[in-house]
Structures are given as structure tokens and as C-alpha cells.
Amino acid sequence: MRQPTRRKLRPEDARRSNLALVLQGINDNPQLSRADLARATGLTKVTISDLVAELISTDLVVETGTSDVARPGKPSTLLDLNASGRDILAMDLSARDQLRGAVLSLRGEPTVTRVRPLDGAVGDEALAAARALAGELADAAGNPILGLGVGTPGTVDASGVVLSAPNLHWANLPLQQLLHDDLDLPVRVENDANVAVLAERRFAGGPDDLVRVHLSRGVGAGLLVGGRLVHGAASDAGEIGHVAIGDDSPVCGCGKVGCLETWTSVPALRARFATEPERREEFLAEAGHRLGLALAPVVGMLGLQQIVIGGPADIATTALLDAARDCIVERTRSEFRPQIDVTASSLGEDAVLLGAAALVLLSELGVA
Numbered sequence: 537m538r539q540p541t542r543r544k545l546r547p548e549d550a551r552r553s554n555l556a557l558v559l560q561g562i563n564d565n566p567q568l569s570r571a572d573l574a575r576a577t578g579l580t581k582v583t584i585s586d587l588v589a590e591l592i593s594t595d596l597v598v599e600t601g602t603s604d605v606a607r608p609g610k611p612s613t614l615l616d617l618n619a620s621g622r623d624i625l626a627m628d629l630s631a632r633d634q635l636r637g638a639v640l641s642l643r644g645e646p647t648v649t650r651v652r653p654l655d656g657a658v659g660d661e662a663l664a665a666a667r668a669l670a671g672e673l674a675d676a677a678g679n680p681i682l683g684l685g686v687g688t689p690g691t692v693d694a695s696g697v698v699l700s701a702p703n704l705h706w707a708n709l710p711l712q713q714l715l716h717d718d719l720d721l722p723v724r725v726e727n728d729a730n731v732a733v734l735a736e737r738r739f740a741g742g743p744d745d746l747v748r749v750h751l752s753r754g755v756g757a758g759l760l761v762g763g764r765l766v767h768g769a770a771s772d773a774g775e776i777g778h779v780a781i782g783d784d785s786p787v788c789g790c791g792k793v794g795c796l797e798t799w800t801s802v803p804a805l806r807a808r809f810a811t812e813p814e815r816r817e818e819f820l821a822e823a824g825h826r827l828g829l830a831l832a833p834v835v836g837m838l839g840l841q842q843i844v845i846g847g848p849a850d851i852a853t854t855a856l857l858d859a860a861r862d863c864i865v866e867r868t869r870s871e872f873r874p875q876i877d878v879t880a881s882s883l884g885e886d887a888v889l890l891g892a893a894a895l896v897l898l899s900e901l902g903v904a
């Protein structure tokens with residue numbers, strides 16, 4: 537997310553920020569009362585009552601009953617997100633052969649899912665398929681729509697222009713603007729690895745400082761630092777696949793030797809499995825070790841305690857994860873440093889779709 541330019545804080549900004557604070561509090565701890573929220577946020581009870589009234593009148597929050605905790609005075613009314621108060625539309629454009637879409641509740645539960653086969657379509661044809669899928673999702677929504685989030689492969693700038701997505705043959709494509717023009721809804725387009733790390737935080741309990749590596753045709757990563765997505769000066773943060781971490785690999789497609797992808801991408805590993813199936817575990821351990829070599833300096837630099845690995849079940853295996861963890865621990869250990877967790881993503885193939893929904897929650901409501 538680009539830093540906003542410095543300007544005078546207006547009263548409506550402060551109100552929006554307080555509404556986000558209250559929504560976040562209710563999101564994190566369903567079954568809070570107004571008094572609990574006042575304590576948790578440091579806002580006055582009068583302010584909280586006013587903000588909660590607005591959130592209830594706009595269908596974002598509901599009263600769910602009364603507290604059965606014995607306290608003096610009248611029992612307090614408990615609050616929760618109104619899961620069906622809005623629908624979120626989400627699309628995952630990262631698979632090779634299909635586009636996936638869903639309508640989700642405010643809690644991220646899918647109520648409608650749609651798949652459109654790509655059948656090798658690229659360029660304008662793939663764009664037409666994505667626009668059609670977005671329209672289909674908007675038609676399928678049963679509640680007012682909060683917005684559409686899209687996770688796409690490639691580099692994406694801060695205004696949602698896909699600068700380059702070679703697999704889809706897209707370059708300088710203003711996808712966010714086009715979808716906004718089609719649907720007249722808030723639309724956010726982000727790189728698929730970036731939205732996937734948002735999903736790990738929102739839907740899998742991940743921390744605010746987190747790297748999520750995705751092993752697929754290539755190797756990419758999404759980075760959260762202090763709860764913020766890191767994009768990099770050229771919108772290509774996390775593109776670690778062509779970082780050379782050795783000089784003993786075959787020549788990579790990019791022309792260099794030693795790229796992380798030549799050991800760790802799904803096609804590279806599956807090609808090795810096919811030629812020497814009996815060495816599968818050894819190849820996975822080697823891939824994990826090379827991944828650890830690339831990540832250890834990042835762990836040291838950012839002070840990370842957790843790395844999540846996403847990818848197909850035959851690749852993101854215990855053998856690969858253990859080797860990556862061992863390598864990172866070996867290279868970063870000190871008596872001051874807490875242990876690092878290297879875990880497989882629990883979100884499966886839904887990580888990008890859920891992340892696209894998380895992106896909308898974050899951009900429209902300020903809820904992380």
C-alpha cells in the first residue's frame with residue numbers, strides 16, 4: 537500500500553479511523569459489549585455508542601444477545617460482525633487452466649463459488665473471461681456488495697495496473713479500472729502472493745510480520761512487515777525465484793545459473809521426480825535447503841518468527857519444510873533469537889481467493 541501523501545487530518549478521517557478501530561475490535565473478539573470496546577480502544581463510552589449505532593444502522597454490526605457474566609447493573613448487550621450485512625466478491629487468476637471466483641460473507645465464508653476454464657486463453661480472451669466472471673459474481677451476490685478483490689499473477693502497481701503477467705500475456709493492463717468501470721463497485725487488484733499472505737493473517741491466525749512463500753510454476757513470496765504489505769519500489773517485492781543462491785544448478789530460463797527456481801519450483805522438482813523417482817525425498821530436502829539459504833538473511837533482516845509455505849501437497853512436504861527450517865535455524869540461531877516456525881499453509885488452494893476477500897475487508901473497512 538502506498539503511503540498517503542501528508543495532508544491535514546480531517547474530522548471525517550478520524551471518524552473513519554475510529555469506526556475501523558471498533559470494527560477491528562468486534563472482529564477480533566466477537567461477544568464484546570460497548571463497555572468492553574471502550575476499555576479495549578480507549579475511546580469514551582459515548583463515542584463508542586455513537587460509532588456502534590452507525591455500524592448497526594449500516595448493517596455491518598449486529599447485537600447478538602446479552603452477557604451472562606454476573607455484573608452489577610443491567611446485563612450488557614453483546615456485539616458481532618453482521619456476516620451477511622455485505623457480500624465480498626473475490627477472484628483468483630493465478631491457476632494455469634482456470635479462473636476461480638467466490639461470493640463470501642464478511643467473515644470470509646464462501647456462499648457462492650464459480651470456476652471458468654481458461655482453455656489456454658491469454659491476452660484479451662483471458663481478460664474477457666475475468667470480466668465475465670466478475671459480472672457473474674456480482675449477479676450472484678444476495679447482499680449489498682462491499683467490493684471486489686482480485687489476486688492475479690504478475691507485478692501489479694499501486695493503482696491496480698498489471699504491469700506484467702507473462703503467463704496471461706498481460707502488460708500494462710489497467711485491470712482494476714476496467715473492472716471498476718464494468719461493475720461500479722470498489723475494486724482492488726493485487727499480486728497473488730501478496731493477497732495470499734493477507735489470507736494467512738486474516739484466516740489462519742498469522743502474525744503481522746510474516747513471509748508466505750508460494751511454490752508453483754515459479755517461486756514467489758508475499759511479505760507483511762508490521763501488518764503492511766511490502767510492494768517494493770518497482771512493485772516486485774517477494775519475487776525471489778530468480779535470486780541466485782548457488783552456482784551448481786542448470787542454466788535458468790532467465791539466463792543465470794543458481795536461481796532458486798531451478799531447485800524449488802514445481803516443474804523443476806516434478807521433472808526430477810520423473811527421472812529419478814527413488815530420490816524424491818532427497819530432492820525435496822535439497823529444495824528446502826536452498827529455500828532456507830534464500831530466506832535466512834530475510835529472517836535475520838526482518839526479525840521474522842514465522843514463514844508459511846504454500847504449494848501442491850507433493851511439493852510443500854514435511855521433507856521440504858524441515859530442511860528449510862533446519863537451514864534457517866542453522867544460519868540465524870543465537871541465544872537472543874526465538875525459534876522460527878516454518879509451516880505449510882492450512883488454506884490449501886483457497887489462499888488467493890480468501891486473500892482477495894481479505895484485501896477488500898482491509899481497503900474498504902480497515903479490518904485486518
Ligand SMILES: [Zn+2]
Nearest residue numbers: 778788790795
Ligand atoms: Zn532465473
